[in-house]
Ligand SMILES: O=C(O)CCC(=O)C(=O)O
């Protein structure tokens with residue numbers, strides 16, 4: 001594997017037990033909001049799907065909170081982020097935004113199924129910024145894989161300039177990338193580190209299970225151009241006023 005050549009690389013994070021506990025904790029949050037609203041106990045994936053169909057506002061409440069759990073920050077520990085920095089050659093990693101958890105459900109419900117896109121225009125951080133994506137259960141085709149287009153981080157997909165912070169997505173919907181996407185058949189305990197210029201998308205979830213995934217992004221504070229741009233952050237924050 002060659003991150004520079006293909007624009008992505010899969011790393012081993014292991015932590016199988018922690019992943020199991022984390023997934024259970026998410027189910028438990030759905031259950032807590034459900035029970036405290038006098039609805040049912042949630043024990044398994046099918047109960048969460050039922051909650052989505054019957055009590056969507058409770059599903060959304062839990063969905064919004066699971067990404068705010070403090071456990072996520074201990075899961076992304078030193079050994080994890082050092083592996084990310086190593087393959088991507090990021091010298092001083094800093095989050096572009098908060099980590100998030102996706103709840104991608106059967107029939108492509110729940111978290112939005114994405115079409116081929118790149119992440120850079122939503123963040124507009126350092127040129128070498130990466131997205132890190134990790135499934136919280138084993139995945140196969142049809143269970144909501146992540147799809148990538150190897151080498152596409154070199155394609156022309158944006159207009160504008162990084163230096164002037166005027167980057168915009170080009171419309172790539174007419175390029176028929178859908179047929180060329182490669183499914184990453186990843187297992188729990190693996191994470192993919194992708195350039196923010198790599199084209200990626202969501203595979204179908206035709207299974208009966210929920211695909212949970214962790215997703216976070218790093219900028220490199222050692223990137224000269226990013227420093228010259230005064231570490232621009234493309235999200236509202238209490239600390240940075242624009
Ligand atoms: O989880 C997915 O299916 C899409 C993920 C994605 O687009 C991202 O992590 O940037």
Ligand SMILES: [Fe+2]
Nearest residue numbers: 117118119200
């Ligand atoms: Fe993305």
